Amino acid sequence: AKDNNKTLQAHYAHLLVHGTLHAQGWDHETSEADAQAMEAREVEILAGLGFKNPYH
Template sequence: MATPQLSLSVQYALKPDDVPTRHQFRRWVKAALQGDAEVTLRVVDSEEGQTLNREYRDKDYATNVLTFVYDDMPEDAGLPLMGDIVLCDPVVRREAQEQGKALEAHYAHLVVHGVLHLQGYDHETDDEAEGMEALETQIVTKLGYDNPYQIKEDQ
């Protein structure tokens, strides 16, 4: 099987010194990608994250990651998978701290999570959640990070 081709655009609405680099984002997206894709990944503040979550999911709070799939193209058009992944930096930071995780590892996990959503994976049912979490864990640990679902004992 050929290596999936990736066109990745990374946008920083805010860019603290320790937010992941374009190179890191590309590595994480490619690790989870199963076919060709055109992806825009955007790092946002709480205000933009909350606005997007409210407008598209009817939830009035900022969330860690939002995935938008451009699925209105005919499947036989021969086009790559296309979509956006939005990461809310303040939420990602807060969660990493609360969960005792390194910021980089949490970002990696959420990027993998978003890319899997782009490809049709979901976690609406227990079976879906179990399958998606297993795949996320496999990808994230292969990237060299800890199992994102393992609870740290020393918390």
């Protein structure tokens, strides 16, 4: 988390959201479009929970 300039809480939230999306069938390794869609959904969910974009 520190290496990515995130709090531990933000890092765990991102891992939870990312893993939950995978459990629902999202896959960022199939195509660039799928990766962008999954990343956008992660950012949207995390923002709703009060966390900043983990990719910036």
